Amino acid sequence: MRDSVKVFAPATVANVVCGFDVLGFAVNAPGDEVIMRLVDEPGVKITKITGDDGRLPLDPAKNTVSASVQDYLKHIGREDAGITIELHKKMPIGSGLGSSSASTVAGLFAVNTLFGNLLSRKELVPFAMKGEELACGYGHADNVAPALMGGFVLVRSYEPLDVISLPFPEDLCAAIVYPEVDVPTKDARQMIRSKVFLKDAVKQWGNVAGLVSGLYTSDYDLIGRSMVDVLVEPVRSILIPEFYAMRQLAMDLGAVGFGISGSGPSVFALTRNQETARKITDALQARLKTVQINSLSFVSPVNAKGPVVLD
Amino acid sequence: MRDSVKVFAPATVANVVCGFDVLGFAVNAPGDEVIMRLVDEPGVKITKITGDDGRLPLDPAKNTVSASVQDYLKHIGREDAGITIELHKKMPIGSGLGSSSASTVAGLFAVNTLFGNLLSRKELVPFAMKGEELACGYGHADNVAPALMGGFVLVRSYEPLDVISLPFPEDLCAAIVYPEVDVPTKDARQMIRSKVFLKDAVKQWGNVAGLVSGLYTSDYDLIGRSMVDVLVEPVRSILIPEFYAMRQLAMDLGAVGFGISGSGPSVFALTRNQETARKITDALQARLKTVQINSLSFVSPVNAKGPVVLD
Incomplete structure (x- = not known):
């Protein structure tokens, strides 16, 4: 032992x-x-x-x-x-x-x-x-x-x-950018309304079901179409500088989908390969630079292993 | 032609x-x-x-x-x-x-x-x-x-x-009972609140995702665990005589899951085979009889074909 x-x-x-x-x-x-x-x-x-x-x-x-x-x-x-x-x-x-x-x-x-x-x-x-x-x-x-x-x-x-x-498509990658602004998780949660319109909730669970289906069938288009949030993102995105500009850049560069990671301020894109992910992080970081915000970026395949023993 | x-x-x-x-x-x-x-x-x-x-x-x-x-x-x-x-x-x-x-x-x-x-x-x-x-x-x-x-x-x-x-498990069957009471679709829709608690919506989309996952993996237990509705069923079930008694009977007889079909008043159970489905419709119809309600029943595998030309 x-x-x-x-x-x-x-x-x-x-x-x-x-x-x-x-x-x-x-x-x-x-x-x-x-x-x-x-x-x-x-x-x-x-x-x-x-x-x-x-x-x-x-x-x-x-x-x-x-x-x-x-x-x-x-x-x-x-x-x-x-x-x-x-x-x-x-x-x-x-x-x-x-x-x-x-x-x-x-x-x-x-x-x-x-x-x-x-x-x-x-x-x-x-x-x-x-x-x-x-x-x-x-x-x-x-x-x-x-x-x-x-x-x-x-x-x-x-x-x-x-x-x-x-399951998930073998080649699926994530492009992550962390803009160095402070968004405490507690505050980010408190911004969310406790009640929502049923019709919006229906849209949301249609998309959740679509995303799960896309993951099972490795259908990148379906995964992308399903990455829509009508409930939480419209509120939380307010705290994230250049959020919609970054989305546009990511999608223009071929992202499968784009959104807020957890309660933010990090954003992420899913991509079909690491090269696209790299292009996206470069573009988003450059964009943040134009408004004097420093950032960190990470490019990685989806991790299939979880924690690992290193020694 | x-x-x-x-x-x-x-x-x-x-x-x-x-x-x-x-x-x-x-x-x-x-x-x-x-x-x-x-x-x-x-x-x-x-x-x-x-x-x-x-x-x-x-x-x-x-x-x-x-x-x-x-x-x-x-x-x-x-x-x-x-x-x-x-x-x-x-x-x-x-x-x-x-x-x-x-x-x-x-x-x-x-x-x-x-x-x-x-x-x-x-x-x-x-x-x-x-x-x-x-x-x-x-x-x-x-x-x-x-x-x-x-x-x-x-x-x-x-x-x-x-x-x-x-997709769905090959053997999946439906047991359907229609209690002969009147529930117009329009009225059934109007009973539903236009706003819901976000925490209930989260439960709902967790279950939707679970049901889709269970259908892809033919995981009957997961399909069953996911067949929970915290938003609409509590309201619509009021219009359906013996609803919760019928659920108990269906689950006791081995249903995978049970609920309202559309806006009701029909109820359905999903089952692993036609024999179980038949037992369930018999039990539910007998139950409805005790409160003087006539009913129709249908037992069928899930239909894979959609419409067909008959001649």
Whole structure:
């Protein structure tokens, strides 16, 4: 049995335009790394965090990584265990790319590996959701489920939790751009109205059904036609500079579809190949530059693996 | 070229519980028949209607069958044609089984056959939708599209119209019971609130996505878990006697899922075989009998063909 492990867990794009709170997918980059060690002294400690500019708590009860690891240990009856955690953040916080999910999932995957994979990836989802609740006040699964399971994931139901892996076209790529503006998840959620017109909801679930169908049949056109959000995007896009200009650029360059990643401010396009994705990130970053906004970009195939052990 | 044709078009179950206004499937029975003849005298005439108890108009401009045939002829530039129509209704009107759709689709399929199949089944959908508008004040497609195309159909979008055939498990059967009470489609629609809670809409599109996924993977359990409607059924079920008792009976007898067909009052269960479907219709009809309500029942595999030429 190993006494230490290094794990990478991927960033995720939640909602996928039409699937608010029920769809998400993982990417190969960016993502976070956790190094976990079994030690003699009981308790879970965070010994180091890099890449967070001092924004994340070191207190084990307040940090989502250590808190969910503690939950896991309690569940398997090993609260006596001694564990140290190094968290290496390799992606921006508050970017709408499932930053807290990637960290939490890396930690849970690491502790599960150290204790002999007692739980399946699916069984880890509820532990990661508790971490999300700590991070953003709302225990959603549309980031943590794809981060744990890889690929596209449908969260069909929260009570009871029912999480389903969906297929996707082999060549499907994501072009992601993170404009460096601040959109806290909590605020982004509060902008959304609690009631919606039924006729708009009907449009939305027609599109969700179309997207799922397109994923099963590798029908890029159908995937693209279905990536329409009449409910949430019109509100959240207000917080994202140049949103509609970026959409136009992405679609003109051959994107399958374009939208907000999670609660933003990151935006993403799905593409048929990495070359198109690269052209799109270049164009969007250039556009943001014209309004003096710095940005980061990531190009990646859809991640099929979820978290991986690195050493 | 033939100068007469007899066509059968199938009844349909719209909504399929969670897919309000976007999903529907066809069954082998019941359904309607149209006999159409080319005649010398120009114009479209209805010469005979049977099985309607005198409820349907013979005026060609007011009857959905003749009106949509006239639209078709106009579209192909053959308003000069002479056509007589016999409509044989073999299913109850106002039952929630797509009665008007079956008639309209039979007529359109017949005229398209007589004129050399100038349009595809998919291209006939908009003509049938105009017929629905005439019949029930609302041009929906979740009955006419499956009636025309067979199987399960997703109406992803109405503007522009985007209709997608979905696969389904080969053995999937439907058990249908029509309680003989009156629920006009217009009234059933008016009961539904125009605004809904976003959190309920999220549940609904999670289920729609789950149902589509289950149809692609022939996962009966997932299909069943997804057949939940938190928005429309709680309201419409009020108009259907013994609704929740019938659900319990159907589920206890092994139904995959159970719900209202279209706007009711017919109810349906999906089952893994015809034997289970038969047991369910027997039990539901017996239950309705205890509250002095007569009913009709139909047991059928999901119809894969849509309309067929009978002679």
